[in-house]
Structure formats: structure tokens, C-alpha cells
Amino acid sequence: NAGxxxxxxHLVRRRGQEARLRxxxxxxxxxVYWYRQLPEEGLKFxxxxxxxxxxxxxxxxxxxxxxxxxxxxxxxxxxxxxxxxDSAAYFCASRRGQKNxxxxxxxxxxxxxx
Amino acid sequence: xxxxxxHLPTLSVQEGDxxxxxxxxxxxxxxxxxxxxxESGKGPQFIIDIRSNMDxxxxxxxxxxxxxxxxxxxxxxxxxxxGDSAVYFCAERVTGFQKLVFGTGTRLLVSx
Numbered sequence: 001n002a003g004x005x006x007x008x009x010h011l012v013r014r015r016g017q018e019a020r021l022r023x024x025x026x027x028x029x030x031x032v033y034w035y036r037q038l039p040e041e042g043l044k045f046x047x048x049x050x051x052x053x054x055x056x057x058x059x060x061x062x063x064x065x066x067x068x069x070x071x072x073x074x075x076x077x078x079x080x081x082x083x084x085x086d087s088a089a090y091f092c093a094s095r096r097g098q099k100n101x102x103x104x105x106x107x108x109x110x111x112x113x114x
Numbered sequence: 115x116x117x118x119x120x121h122l123p124t125l126s127v128q129e130g131d132x133x134x135x136x137x138x139x140x141x142x143x144x145x146x147x148x149x150x151x152x153e154s155g156k157g158p159q160f161i162i163d164i165r166s167n168m169d170x171x172x173x174x175x176x177x178x179x180x181x182x183x184x185x186x187x188x189x190x191x192x193x194x195x196x197g198d199s200a201v202y203f204c205a206e207r208v209t210g211f212q213k214l215v216f217g218t219g220t221r222l223l224v225s226x
Contacts, residue, residue: 035216041219059213102163
């Protein structure tokens with residue numbers, strides 16, 4: 001049973017370009033979270049999704065950021081018109097639907113905006 | 115809003131010692147807690163969890179203690195090994211919400 005898969009592992013974008021980060025949850029997991037981490041800091045919640053639904057996006061910036069988790073395929077975190085401040089590690093986690101079950105993280109995508 | 119903080123940003127121990135990593139949380143409505151280990155360049159790795167109806171839970175070489183009275187969580191690692199060197203995060207989930215709130219982490223350095 002493969003773990004949470006994120007790709008790409010490293011992504012370099014120029015300012016103004018778009019970044020698309022992908023996350024395939026573990027088999028049987030229908031809940032996905034996206035977190036952002038700056039160096040030497042903790043993980044900051046961005047968004048929580050279930051299949052085809054955004055449940056909690058309270059951590060998402062109001063502009064340029066969007067997320068989806070379609071019925072088929074991976075969850076996508078999309079950042080439009082990237083700026084240098086978007087440079088960070090973005091982690092995805094997934095869990096089963098039951099309440100209070102552990103969430104498993106992927107290895108992250110490290111976005112660098114130049 | 116909720117916040118989770120740690121008392122010690124860096125903890126240095128000798129191999130074989132027992133390590134204790136502490137975490138304070140602020141939301142009394144949190145009902146589920148997890149400890150994660152994060153090695154450099156990797157994603158957080160689940161270590162152990164505990165529900166608010168418990169005050170202690172043991173795993174392999176690790177024990178989590180929960181004191182709801184003072185809103186304090188700790189992770190004890192027995193016979194610490196160099197491979198335990200990493201950053202450790204506690205995370206909490208507030209009842210009725212689904213997101214995990216993370217603290218800033220404690221770096222554990224184990225010397226041989």
C-alpha cells in the first residue's frame with residue numbers, strides 16, 4: 001500500500017508563473033489536507049478537502065490560491081502568479097473518513113520562486 | 115484562535131538517555147492529539163496519538179502523556195538513539211473541526 005504521493009518533489013517557478021502541486025492520497029483515504037511549511041517553522045493549515053468538496057479553506061490566502069480534489073485523480077493545489085513569498089514546502093496529508101484517525105503525510109513539494 | 119506551542123526549541127541528549135519533549139496547547143476543546151517526527155527534507159511521520167479521554171498511551175519506546183488540567187502534552191522517548199534526531203511536532207484537533215493545528219516544533223539532537 002503506497003503512502004501519500006506528492007509530485008513534483010521540487011518545483012522552480014519564475015515570478016508570475018503558475019504552480020500546480022499534486023497529491024495522491026493513500027488507498028482508501030477520502031480526506032486530504034494541504035499544509036505549508038517555511039524553514040525552521042511548523043506546518044500551517046491551508047485547506048481540507050473531501051472528494052469533490054472543500055470542507056475548510058480557512059488557511060488559504062484569498063487570492064491566487066485554489067485547491068481541488070476531484071472524484072477521479074489527485075488533489076491539486078494551484079498557485080497562480082507566484083511571488084517569492086510563496087517559496088515553501090507544501091505538504092499533503094490524507095486520512096480515512098473516520099473521526100480522529102491519524103493523518104499520513106507525503107514527502108512534500110518544495111516550491112522555489114525565482 | 116487555537117495555538118500549540120513548545121517549551122524547548124532544541125533538546126540535546128546523549129544516546130541511551132530518555133528524552134522528554136513538551137507541548138502546551140491552548141484550546142480546551144481539543145479532543146485528539148498527535149506527535150509527528152520530521153527528518154530533514156522529509157514529510158512528518160506519525161509517531162503516536164492520544165484521545166482526550168485518555169491520559170497516557172504507550173508505543174514502542176515512546177509514551178505520550180496528556181494533562182488536560184494544565185493543557186499539556188509530552189512525548190517520552192526511551193533509550194534515545196541517533197536515529198531519533200529530528201524535529202518533533204505536536205498537533206491538536208479541535209472538536210467539531212477537522213484540521214490539525216501544529217506547533218513550531220522541537221529539534222532533538224542525539225549525540226553518540
